[in-house]
Amino acid sequence: MKVGSECGYCILHRGHKIIQRSTNDEKKRVKAMTALLHMLGEHYKPDTVPSYIGAERCRLLKEITGCQDPYADLKTKSNTQALEILPRMTQYVDKQPPAKRLYAALKVACIGNVIEFDVPGHNADIQEALKGLEESFHIDDSDKLKKFIKKDTKALLLTDNAGEIAFDTLIVRELRRLGAHVTVAVKAGPSLNDALMEDAEAVGMTKEADQVITTGADAIGVNLAETSEEFNTHFHGSDIIIAKGMANWETLTEIPAPCPLMYLFRTKCEPVARAVAAPTNVNIAKLVPKGWKL
Amino acid sequence: MKVGSECGYCILHRGHKIIQRSTNDEKKRVKAMTALLHMLGEHYKPDTVPSYIGAERCRLLKEITGCQDPYADLKTKSNTQALEILPRMTQYVDKQPPAKRLYAALKVACIGNVIEFDVPGHNADIQEALKGLEESFHIDDSDKLKKFIKKDTKALLLTDNAGEIAFDTLIVRELRRLGAHVTVAVKAGPSLNDALMEDAEAVGMTKEADQVITTGADAIGVNLAETSEEFNTHFHGSDIIIAKGMANWETLTEIPAPCPLMYLFRTKCEPVARAVAAPTNVNIAKLVPKGWKL
Numbered sequence: 001m002k003v004g005s006e007c008g009y010c011i012l013h014r015g016h017k018i019i020q021r022s023t024n025d026e027k028k029r030v031k032a033m034t035a036l037l038h039m040l041g042e043h044y045k046p047d048t049v050p051s052y053i054g055a056e057r058c059r060l061l062k063e064i065t066g067c068q069d070p071y072a073d074l075k076t077k078s079n080t081q082a083l084e085i086l087p088r089m090t091q092y093v094d095k096q097p098p099a100k101r102l103y104a105a106l107k108v109a110c111i112g113n114v115i116e117f118d119v120p121g122h123n124a125d126i127q128e129a130l131k132g133l134e135e136s137f138h139i140d141d142s143d144k145l146k147k148f149i150k151k152d153t154k155a156l157l158l159t160d161n162a163g164e165i166a167f168d169t170l171i172v173r174e175l176r177r178l179g180a181h182v183t184v185a186v187k188a189g190p191s192l193n194d195a196l197m198e199d200a201e202a203v204g205m206t207k208e209a210d211q212v213i214t215t216g217a218d219a220i221g222v223n224l225a226e227t228s229e230e231f232n233t234h235f236h237g238s239d240i241i242i243a244k245g246m247a248n249w250e251t252l253t254e255i256p257a258p259c260p261l262m263y264l265f266r267t268k269c270e271p272v273a274r275a276v277a278a279p280t281n282v283n284i285a286k287l288v289p290k291g292w293k294l
Numbered sequence: 295m296k297v298g299s300e301c302g303y304c305i306l307h308r309g310h311k312i313i314q315r316s317t318n319d320e321k322k323r324v325k326a327m328t329a330l331l332h333m334l335g336e337h338y339k340p341d342t343v344p345s346y347i348g349a350e351r352c353r354l355l356k357e358i359t360g361c362q363d364p365y366a367d368l369k370t371k372s373n374t375q376a377l378e379i380l381p382r383m384t385q386y387v388d389k390q391p392p393a394k395r396l397y398a399a400l401k402v403a404c405i406g407n408v409i410e411f412d413v414p415g416h417n418a419d420i421q422e423a424l425k426g427l428e429e430s431f432h433i434d435d436s437d438k439l440k441k442f443i444k445k446d447t448k449a450l451l452l453t454d455n456a457g458e459i460a461f462d463t464l465i466v467r468e469l470r471r472l473g474a475h476v477t478v479a480v481k482a483g484p485s486l487n488d489a490l491m492e493d494a495e496a497v498g499m500t501k502e503a504d505q506v507i508t509t510g511a512d513a514i515g516v517n518l519a520e521t522s523e524e525f526n527t528h529f530h531g532s533d534i535i536i537a538k539g540m541a542n543w544e545t546l547t548e549i550p551a552p553c554p555l556m557y558l559f560r561t562k563c564e565p566v567a568r569a570v571a572a573p574t575n576v577n578i579a580k581l582v583p584k585g586w587k588l
Contacts, residue, residue, distance in 0.1 A: 005323030008331050009310035016303035029299030030340050037302050041335015046324050 001250045001294055004271025007050040010120055012040060014192070015057050017118040022067035032064040049254055050271065051247040055219035058191045069190040071117065071162075078115050078163025078193065079202045081126065086166050086203075092133070093170050102149070102178070103142045105170035106264060107133065110283045112167035113160060113245055113266040117193055122268045126163070129266075138267075138278045141287035145262050148240045151179035156238040157209070158185050158222065160245025160265070165195040166203035171242065173208055183234050184209040189218025194247075221251030246272045253294035262287045295544045295588055298565025301344040304414055306334060308486070309351050311412040316361035326358040343548055344565065345541040349513035352485045363484040365411065365456075372409050372457025372487065373496045375420065380460050380497075386427070387464050396443070396472070397436045399464035400558060401427065404577045406461035407454060407539055407560040411487055416562045420457070423560075432561075432572045435581035439556050442534045445473035450532040451503070452479050452516065454539025454559070459489040460497035465536065467502055477528050478503040483512025488541075515545030540566045547588035556581045 015036045019029050039060055043053050062068055069075075093104045114129040116122065123129075149155065155175050159165045165186070172182050184205055187194045199205075200212045216228025222243075224232060235241070241261045243252055249263050249272060263286045267273040273280045275294065309330045313323050333354055337347050356362055363369075387398045408423040410416065417423075443449070449469050453459045459480070466476050478499055481488045493499075494506045510522025516537075518526060529535070535555045537546055543557050543566060557580045561567040567574045569588065 003324065005313060005320060005327045006310070008327040009306060012303060012306050012331075016300070019299060026299060027340075030297065033299045033302040034339055037306075037331065037338045038335040041332040044328055044331045046321075046328065 001049065001253045001272070001275045002046060003044065003048045003050045003053075004274065006270050007048075008040065008044045010269060011044075011050065011054055011057055012036065013120050014054070014118045015061060018058065018061050018070050019065065021070035022061060022065035028065055032061055035060055035064055049250055051219070051221040051250040052223060054247070055191055055217075055221070055223070058220070059218065062190075071190070071193040074117055075162035075193050075195075075199060076202075078161070079166060079199055082112065082115070082163040082166035083203060085126065085130070086169075089130075089167060089170060093174070102146055102171075102174040105174045106142050106145075106285055107137070107283065109164070109167045109171050109244070110137070110264050110266060110285060112164035113264070114268070115161050115163040115193070116245075116268060119268050135283065137285045138282035139276070139284045139286045141262065142285050144287045145240070145242075145260075145285070146178075148260050149175055149178045149180050153178075153180040154237065154239045155180040155182045156185065156234055156241045157182060158215075158241065158243040158248050159195045159200075159205075160248065161193050162195045162199040163193075164244070165199050165205055168244065169203060169205050169208040172205070176208075176210070180240075182209050183238070184212045185215050185231060185234070186212060187218060187220075188214035188216050188228070191218050191220045194220055221245075221247030221249075223251055224255065249276065256291045256293050257288050259290050260287060261290075261292070295343065295547045295566070295569045296340060297338060297342045297344045297347075298568065300564050301342075302334065302338045304563060305338070305344065305348055305351055306330065307414050308348070308412045309355060312352065312355050312364050313359065315364035316355060316359035322359055326355055329354055329358055343544055345513070345515040345544040346517060348541070349485055349511075349515070349517070352514070353512065356484075365484070365487040368411055369456035369487050369489075369493060370496075372455070373460060373493055376406065376409070376457040376460035377497060379420065379424070380463075383424075383461060383464060387468070396440055396465075396468040399468045400436050400439075400579055401431070401577065403458070403461045403465050403538070404431070404558050404560060404579060406458035407558070408562070409455050409457040409487070410539075410562060413562050429577065431579045432576035433570070433578045433580045435556065436579050438581045439534070439536075439554075439579070440472075442554050443469055443472045443474050447472075447474040448531065448533045449474040449476045450479065450528055450535045451476060452509075452535065452537040452542050453489045453494075453499075454542065455487050456489045456493040457487075458538070459493050459499055462538065463497060463499050463502040466499070470502075470504070474534075476503050477532070478506045479509050479525060479528070480506060481512060481514075482508035482510050482522070485512050485514045488514055515539075515541035517545055518549065543570065550585045550587050551582050553584050554581060555584075555586070 089108045096104045217226040390398045511520040
């Protein structure tokens with residue numbers, strides 16, 4: 001997906017928040033803002049992929065401010081909060097008829113995608129969002145997804161944020177119940193509040209999944225030029241991929257899907273909502289066939 | 295005044311809003327955002343004056359979007375609303391003891407400075423702000439100002455925003471009552487919601503002041519490299535200047551004051567508040583002596 005006009009603003013808005021979270025030293029803040037605007041001035045163009053420059057922004061600000069993980073506290077809090085809610089959500093999935101359990105797990109995990117901070121105009125309140133649990137998906141390919149899940153299906157789940165990843169365990173549980181072998185990928189280093197291996201451990205994902213790997217990169221979304229050989233092998237060798245969150249949509253829609261791929265996310269901004277032809281603040285479960293790109 | 299770390303963000307935030315107000319054409323919006331980020335990437339530096347690049351932003355976006363005056367409607371509405379409130383404010387000033395009338399007029403006009411749009415986190419609601427009419431100035435040099443106003447004193451009032459300029463007529467009235475000859479300057483062309491000659495006419499300023507001139511520039515604040523010879527003659531030939539709003543503070547603190555100069559504004563953002571050593575959302579009436587600069 002290419003940038004919308006709002007992306008330049010949003011990327012800087014989040015950069016501004018990151019700078020404020022990273023240092024109280026005003027000179028360092030001005031230096032960071034100067035470098036960020038310079039980078040955006042060079043790289044924001046009509047054919048830019050927003051998450052690519054979003055990841056660049058996070059790296060640049062780490063380097064200048066010295067703060068490696070400005071969302072560390074918020075990620076820990078998100079995990080704790082999600083784990084408090086998880087038993088209720090597990091019950092919710094378990095009480096569904098067997099045919100609706102995967103659907104329910106997808107829904108909970110999709111709503112969990114609201115846990116993202118500093119997006120202009122976005123409310124990250126998961127308790128509030130869960131009030132809409134009975135709202136259907138705006139795009140609902142959950143039945144199509146189910147047809148791809150059989151015994152020994154190799155499934156790859158690309159996670160998005162900390163906190164949210166607790167709810168992703170519900171998807172993994174259902175996929176494995178249906179016989180799939182599930183690999184879960186987290187990020188290799190901090191980028192915004194994206195889940196890391198420590199988050200996968202904190203919420204029990206490392207016990208739920210067959211294995212948890214990292215993308216090999218400290219970037220939001222997936223940029224195959226940056227991800228590790230291990231990750232790329234899984235990416236190209238899976239039977240089905242579930243990609244959570246907007247950054248995965250932004251980056252993976254740039255390349256042909258290596259297998260059937262479900263985009264599972266909440267539309268939290270106008271450009272992504274436009275690109276997927278949906279309103280903002282709705283739940284998306286869009287399955288694209290192998291070879292599909294935007 | 296030089297940029298704070300927040301200025302890069304704010305200037306782009308307002309640019310984003312201007313783009314949205316100026317055109318619905320997404321391609322044109324992306325083109326405008328690209329050019330804006332490029333310009334900021336080149337010109338935002340630790341020693342940049344925020345209003346200089348703010349003015350550059352407005353010019354650039356005019357050129358690309360073709361919209362010459364994105365705040366035209368809001369300016370008209372602000373004038374109308376201010377004129378509705380003005381009789382009550384005139385009464386408020388008139389009921390003061392003579393010694394307090396100038397002070398009261400300065401206060402009303404200062405609170406009128408809240409009428410500014412798209413400043414991150416700022417509330418432009420004048421009715422709400424006027425509830426604080428009895429709050430004192432955080433920096434109050436009104437008594438000092440009064441000592442400079444005598445018969446035939448040449449006073450220059452640099453206005454800021456449309457709407458607000460209606461309340462500025464109260465200052466002009468008091469200065470003239472004290473015998474001063476008052477020249478009022480508005481902007482020569484649109485920049486944000488800054489008052490133009492048509493606004494001065496709409497609110498009766500052209501009748502209240504001895505004369506109304508323009509700065510000769512379509513820029514927020516005053517940049518003497520851009521202003522007209524007529525304006526510069528008044529600027530350098532006055533006995534006292536009252537400069538309204540943050541952009542005048544940002545730009546005029548870069549040069550020695552040509553005469554005693556009162557900065558009259560509301561602190562609507564952190565960098566300006568820090569620079570004047572005050573909290574945000576307070577009223578400032580700071581008089582600086584001839585020759586003073588930041």
